[in-house]
Structures are given as C-alpha cells and as structure tokens.
Amino acid sequence: METYHIGFSIAALVTRLFLGIIFVSQGYSRLFKVGSKHVADFFGEQLAGKNYPKWILSFSAYATSISECIGGILLILGLFRGIALSLLSIDILLVTLAFSVMQTIVDLEHIFPRLLLLLVLWLIPSSVDIYTLDELLKYVFNIDTMIF
Structure with a gap:
C-alpha cells in the first residue's frame, strides 16, 4: 500500500x-x-409535442431522485464507494441527456460542478480515501466492502 500525505x-x-x-x-x-x-410533469411540459412516453419521464424522475439520495448517503458514509460513484455517474448522464433533449444548448450551471467533483472522486484512488466506513469495517471486522 502506498503512503500518501494526510492532506490527500x-x-x-x-x-x-x-x-x-x-x-x-x-x-x-x-x-x-x-x-x-x-x-415528471415539468419535464412533460418541456417535452410536449416531442412524443416521449409519460412513463419514461415518471420512471426517470423517480430513478434519478432515488439514485441521488442513495448515492449521496453512500458517499457521505464512505460505504460502497464504487457503487455510489457509478450510480451518480449514471444519474448525471441521464440528467444531462434530459436537459439536452429539452434545449439545444444545455445550461451546465448546475450539472458541471457536480460532474467535476464526481470525476475528481473517480480519479482519487480508494487507498487515499481512508476516512470511510469501508475502511473502518475492513480494519475492525476484516470485511472488505470495496467492490471496485
């Protein structure tokens, strides 16, 4: 295991x-x-006349909301880091896709900062991110929760 400065x-x-x-x-x-x-109703109004099925809008609204809650909680706890980052990466892609369908030029004011922080977390090795519940479980119970 490589040794990193505590600042990382x-x-x-x-x-x-x-x-x-x-x-x-x-x-x-x-x-x-x-x-x-x-x-879902807001997106339905924005996409009126573009023939998108309502069930896709409803499913996407619930799926992204749930993945944001679950992924965010997992990030805060530092549990299943890879799963959390994967969920949130898919979420950002879906939200970006929805906004790009609604508008030709997407306003990235809210999406881009989240994307940058997500990319930073993907680039930080899990061996550096040591203040996590994953690390505590590994240390105390010798349980390895790191999936990827």
Whole structure:
C-alpha cells in the first residue's frame, strides 16, 4: 500500500462529503418536498409535442431522485464507494441527456460542478480515501466492502 500525505485523504473526505450532501439534498427535495410527480410533469411540459412516453419521464424522475439520495448517503458514509460513484455517474448522464433533449444548448450551471467533483472522486484512488466506513469495517471486522 502506498503512503500518501494526510492532506490527500482529507481532500478526498471533504470532496466526498460535499458531493454527498449536494446529491442527498437534491434527491430528498425532489422525492419529498417537490415530489417526483411534479418533476415528471415539468419535464412533460418541456417535452410536449416531442412524443416521449409519460412513463419514461415518471420512471426517470423517480430513478434519478432515488439514485441521488442513495448515492449521496453512500458517499457521505464512505460505504460502497464504487457503487455510489457509478450510480451518480449514471444519474448525471441521464440528467444531462434530459436537459439536452429539452434545449439545444444545455445550461451546465448546475450539472458541471457536480460532474467535476464526481470525476475528481473517480480519479482519487480508494487507498487515499481512508476516512470511510469501508475502511473502518475492513480494519475492525476484516470485511472488505470495496467492490471496485
């Protein structure tokens, strides 16, 4: 195992927590405050006349909201890092696709910062991201939760 400066581990922790909080609050808001039905209705209005089935909009609204909540919680806890990053990567791609279908020129004001932080976390080796529940489980119970 390579030895890294503690600053890299703290940077990984702060980035992971920051991104996790953003995704949890966004997903929670869409699930419980605004409601995924309203989100699907909003996209339905924007895509009116483009012949997209309503069930795709409803499914996408629920799927992205749930993946944001679950992925964000996993990031905050530092549990199943690879799964969390995969879920959130798929989520960002779906959201970007939806916005690009709605508008010719996509406003990346909200998407781009999340994408950059997600890419940073993909690039940080898991051996650097040591302040996690994964590492605690590995240390205390000798359980390896690192899937990828």
